[in-house]
Amino acid sequence: MKRYLSRLLALMLVVCMGLMGCSAAPEGSIGLTGNYRQDTLTVIDSLRTALQVPDDAPEKVSAQAQAKQLISDFASRYRREDSLTKLSSFTTMRTALNSLAGHYSSYPNRPVPQKLKDRLEQEFKQTESALERGA
Numbered sequence: 151m152k153r154y155l156s157r158l159l160a161l162m163l164v165v166c167m168g169l170m171g172c173s174a175a176p177e178g179s180i181g182l183t184g185n186y187r188q189d190t191l192t193v194i195d196s197l198r199t200a201l202q203v204p205d206d207a208p209e210k211v212s213a214q215a216q217a218k219q220l221i222s223d224f225a226s227r228y229r230r231e232d233s234l235t236k237l238s239s240f241t242t243m244r245t246a247l248n249s250l251a252g253h254y255s256s257y258p259n260r261p262v263p264q265k266l267k268d269r270l271e272q273e274f275k276q277t278e279s280a281l282e283r284g285a
Contacts, residue, residue: 196220
């Protein structure tokens with residue numbers, strides 16, 4: 151009887167964990183589709199918006215948290231795809247994301263410096279042009 155109950159409990163836990171993993175993305179988050187080109191453009195657009203939020207705005211903290219989550223989601227989805235690691239758009243995008251994530255990790259309470267914003271904008275433009283070329 152104990153064996154039967156333990157197996158039933160294990161099955162119930164597997165079902166619950168499976169259903170929790172299939173839940174929808176939280177409100178306000180941007181789900182990645184799996185289309186690398188479209189996801190990259192979406193991430194760039196979202197990060198540009200997050201960088202333009204004024205430093206004294208009340209939504210700055212939530213914009214920064216959403217940007218960190220988006221960087222994490224993008225990196226975890228595409229970092230292991232060998233077909234992408236050789237693309238110039240991917241390496242440039244990864245450099246930009248690492249720079250911004252590094253700032254958010256090291257200086258969470260400080261605004262993003264203008265110099266970093268300028269460099270990120272340049273890298274975003276390089277990524278967009280590489281995507282247009284198909285690289």
